[in-house]
Amino acid sequence: MSERGRVISIFAAVGLVAAGGGYYFFKVYQPAQAKKAAQAEITAWEARWKAARDCLMGPKPASSKTSEALAVREMLPDPWQRSTCTALISKLTRGDAPDTGNLAIEAAWTDLDKAAAKAASAFATHVSAPVLDKDPLPSALDNLDAARAKLRASADLPAATGGGATLPAATTIPLPDVTGLDLEASQEGLGGAVPSAHGFVMFGKTAKGPVQIGLVAGGAPHVERVTQADLRSIPDSSWGATAGSNAVNVGAFDGSGAMPAPASLAMPEASNITVAAVGGTMADGVVVYGSSNLVQVAHARQAAVTADSPLRITSAITGTDGDGRVALAWIDTNREQHARIVKPGGDEPEVNLAKLLPPLAKGTFGPGLGQPCLSKDRAWMMMAGGGPLFGFGGGREVVKHDTATEPSLGGYYTLLGCTPDGVMFRLGDGSPSYLLCDDSCAATLVLGAPDMSSVGVVNGKLVAAAMHGGVIAVYHQAGGPPTFYGLPEAMRLVHVREWPLLALTDGKVIDVLARGAGGYFIVRVPAHQ
Numbered sequence: 001m002s003e004r005g006r007v008i009s010i011f012a013a014v015g016l017v018a019a020g021g022g023y024y025f026f027k028v029y030q031p032a033q034a035k036k037a038a039q040a041e042i043t044a045w046e047a048r049w050k051a052a053r054d055c056l057m058g059p060k061p062a063s064s065k066t067s068e069a070l071a072v073r074e075m076l077p078d079p080w081q082r083s084t085c086t087a088l089i090s091k092l093t094r095g096d097a098p099d100t101g102n103l104a105i106e107a108a109w110t111d112l113d114k115a116a117a118k119a120a121s122a123f124a125t126h127v128s129a130p131v132l133d134k135d136p137l138p139s140a141l142d143n144l145d146a147a148r149a150k151l152r153a154s155a156d157l158p159a160a161t162g163g164g165a166t167l168p169a170a171t172t173i174p175l176p177d178v179t180g181l182d183l184e185a186s187q188e189g190l191g192g193a194v195p196s197a198h199g200f201v202m203f204g205k206t207a208k209g210p211v212q213i214g215l216v217a218g219g220a221p222h223v224e225r226v227t228q229a230d231l232r233s234i235p236d237s238s239w240g241a242t243a244g245s246n247a248v249n250v251g252a253f254d255g256s257g258a259m260p261a262p263a264s265l266a267m268p269e270a271s272n273i274t275v276a277a278v279g280g281t282m283a284d285g286v287v288v289y290g291s292s293n294l295v296q297v298a299h300a301r302q303a304a305v306t307a308d309s310p311l312r313i314t315s316a317i318t319g320t321d322g323d324g325r326v327a328l329a330w331i332d333t334n335r336e337q338h339a340r341i342v343k344p345g346g347d348e349p350e351v352n353l354a355k356l357l358p359p360l361a362k363g364t365f366g367p368g369l370g371q372p373c374l375s376k377d378r379a380w381m382m383m384a385g386g387g388p389l390f391g392f393g394g395g396r397e398v399v400k401h402d403t404a405t406e407p408s409l410g411g412y413y414t415l416l417g418c419t420p421d422g423v424m425f426r427l428g429d430g431s432p433s434y435l436l437c438d439d440s441c442a443a444t445l446v447l448g449a450p451d452m453s454s455v456g457v458v459n460g461k462l463v464a465a466a467m468h469g470g471v472i473a474v475y476h477q478a479g480g481p482p483t484f485y486g487l488p489e490a491m492r493l494v495h496v497r498e499w500p501l502l503a504l505t506d507g508k509v510i511d512v513l514a515r516g517a518g519g520y521f522i523v524r525v526p527a528h529q
Contacts, residue, residue, distance in 0.1 A: 038100045038155045045094065049148065052088035056141075062484065065166045066145050067138030071469030072167075072484050077448060089123045092116035092144070108147070108154040115140070115147040134517070138469045138490050167486035170472050171509075171524040175213060175223050178520045180205040183496050195417035195502040196374040199322020201234050204520075212237070215513070216322040218506030221522055225257050231275040235322055239282045239300075241289060243273040248289045250298065250305045252282060263305040270294045276316070279324035280344035288318050288326055288342065295330055297342050319372035319379065321418075322504075327372035327379035327393070329353075335365055339372075341379050341393035351392045356400050373418035375438070380423035382415055389423070389437065399439055406441050417502040419457035426455075426499055434462060448482065449475040454493050454512045456503030458527045465503055465512050465525070467491050474510065474525055485525050491516040 053066065061069035093116045094109050122140035152160065182203045194200065199216035204223070214222040214234040222237040232240035232253065239252045242259055249262035267273055270291035277288040285300040295316040298307040316330035325343040332338060336354035340347065360366055367387030372379050377394025389406075391399040413435065414426045422438035433445040434455055446455070449464035453475070456463050462477040470490045473482040491514040493500040504511040505527055514523045 034100050034102065035105075035155060038102060038105050039157055041097055041100075042151055042155055042157065045092075046148070048088070048091050052085060052092060055085040055088050063165070063167050063486070065486070066141040067470050067490075068167050068484075068486050070141060071138065071471035072473075075450070075466065075468050075471065075473050075482070075484075083127050086123070086127065089120050092119065102154070104154040105151070108151040112144070112147040112151050115144040119144045135469060135490060167471065167484050170485035170487055172488055173221060173522040173524065174518070175204070175221055175520040175522070177206040177208070178204040178211065178213070178223060179207065181213075181494065181520065183501070184494060194319060194371045194373045194415065195504060196319060196321035196325075197323075197376050197418050197420045198374075198506070199234060199504060200373075200417075201231075201320055214322070215504065215511070215522070217504035217511055218509050218524075219322075224253075227257075229275070230257070231278050233278040233280060233285055233324070234320055235324060236281045236285075239285070240278045241275045241287045243275050243289065246270065246273070248273060248275060248287070248298070250287055250300060265289075265296075265298055265305065265307045267291070267294065267296065267310065269310075277318040277320045277326040277328070279320055279326050279342075281324075284344040285324065286326055286342045286344065286347075288328055290316060295328070297328070297347070315369060317369045317371060319374060319381075321374040325374050325379075327374050327381070329369045329372055329381055331366075331369065335360060337366060337369065337383075339379065339381065339390070339392050341374070348393045348395075351398050353390055353392070353398070356390070356398065357388075370415075373423065375418045375422050376420040378422075378438075380418055380437075391423070391438070401437055401441060406437075414497075414499055416455070416499070419502070420505075420507075421457050421460055424455070424457070424502060436462075444477060446475045446477050447479070452493065452500055454500040454503040456505045456510055458505050458507060458510070463503070463505075463510060463527070465493075465510060465523075467493055467512075467514060467523075472512075472523055472525060474529075476529055478529075480529060483525075483529055487516075487523065489516045489518060491521065491523065494520070 057069040058073055062072035063069045093113045100106060119140040122136035126135055126137040202213050204211050204213050210226060211223050212226045212232050214237050216235045224232050224237050226232060229243045230240060242249045246266065246268050248265045248267065249259055250265060251259045251262035254260055273289060273291050275289045279286050282300050282303050287298040290296055293313060294310045295313050296307055296310040298305055311330060312333050313330045314333060319327040325341055327341055329339040336352060338350055338352055340350040354366065357366055368384035370382040370384050372381040378391040378396060379393050380391050382389045389401040412428055416424045416426055422436050425435040427433045427435055427443060431451055433443050435441050435443050444462050446462050446464040450466040453464035453466040464475045466473050470487045472485050472487060475482045494513040494515055501513050508527055509524050510527050512523050514521050
């Protein structure tokens with residue numbers, strides 16, 4: 001090779017080395033250093049994030065999902081003051097920092113800054129009014145966690161580990177298309193929505209019209225379209241009764257809600273007929289219907305429907321259980337109060353409650369009828385106007401509890417409904433205790449349960465369920481820490497007037513009625529710890 005060729009080769013080699021060095025510096029070394037600096041910046045930010053998270057959730061969060069961990073901490077008895085976290089929450093934006101030159105990292109920081117600002121604003125709202133119908137904080141914290149995960153991934157940091165698992169999930173069963181419940185709007189009375197031991201019937205609204213909702217403890221809810229004249233059975237909503245001008249039609253409904261082959265029960269002396277209750281199946285069921293001056297009971301047996309003789313009344317009222325039993329009470333034309341349980345398999349004997357009341361003075365009326373509910377055997381009714389509480393049926397002696405002899409009923413109390421063990425009242429208008437009455441009455445409570453809890457009875461012991469921030473907690477009278485379950489969204493318990501609706505239970509699960517952003521749900525959790 002000539003001298004000139006050797007020189008050219010040397011310069012070419014040097015050029016290649018320089019080019020390779022430039023490529024390494026600009027394409028490998030410098031990006032790696034920038035990424036290392038970006039990772040260090042993220043690590044420094046995460047120290048601030050951890051301080052804020054520890055303040056909110058405690059050093060040992062109950063769940064790896066931030067919104068769940070916060071809800072659990074707020075439901076436990078703890079002297080923690082949330083406002084002490086304000087300064088830490090306000091420092092979760094990126095702050096001043098040099099541009100990394102990495103488009104993915106810079107975009108992730110932008111998303112995180114937006115999520116951090118929303119979390120700070122949501123926290124300020126949460127602290128100022130912690131009991132909110134739509135609390136923005138849980139979703140804001142979860143969104144901040146998602147932004148953090150995206151930021152780590154953009155800088156090739158491994159996914160964060162630790163923090164435990166999320167809470168076990170409660171079962172949520174939607175009430176399809178229901179946009180409102182009649183019981184939530186009721187101010188004058190419960191209007192048929194007093195829960196019985198195994199379930200009850202209520203009514204709701206959808207965009208297409210009214211629906212009947214049958215809730216059965218541990219079972220699937222039935223949501224069916226009805227007209228004002230229709231009433232479907234519980235627990236079998238495939239059949240029911242429709243009121244006509246002088247008759248009631250009983251039979252199976254088709255898919256359109258029509259009754260193609262009804263049995264017609266004439267009631268020629270009645271006008272403005274109302275179907276009050278339907279229970280059981282077409283093979284073995286009962287129908288209660290009537291008008292302002294008549295009430296009548298019919299029985300369906302193997303699709304044949306027969307009616308008893310009508311009773312002349314001045315007023316009547318019914319309550320229905322999820323097992324198909326119906327409590328019927330009425331006042332006859334002699335101003336005497338009567339009651340009985342009519343049910344699949346055979347009606348129970350009538351009882352004359354007037355015989356257990358003081359004699360009426362001439363020209364006066366006795367106490368009116370209250371809304372009944374049913375326990376596992378008896379029916380229960382608090383007479384209106386301050387009258388006594390009666391328990392009747394089930395092959396047992398009629399029991400009467402007077403406010404004069406039961407001091408707990410002499411103060412502020414609210415009838416919640418019936419449990420398998422008897423009838424339940426909420427006592428007081430602040431931190432509550434509860435009164436469960438059967439042959440005798442006993443007051444009880446669940447220590448640690450929030451005031452606004454839905455209560456029920458499992459194996460003779462009180463249980464209480466409360467919701468907060470996408471979590472449901474179950475507290476037991478037997479003691480021990482509550483059990484927490486995660487919800488798919490933040491929900492609140494459905495109230496009747498000012499108190500949560502009674503919980504239903506079949507002894508295996510507890511069902512509470514709740515409302516979320518997506519509508520109404522039955523939330524189901526195990527009955528035992």
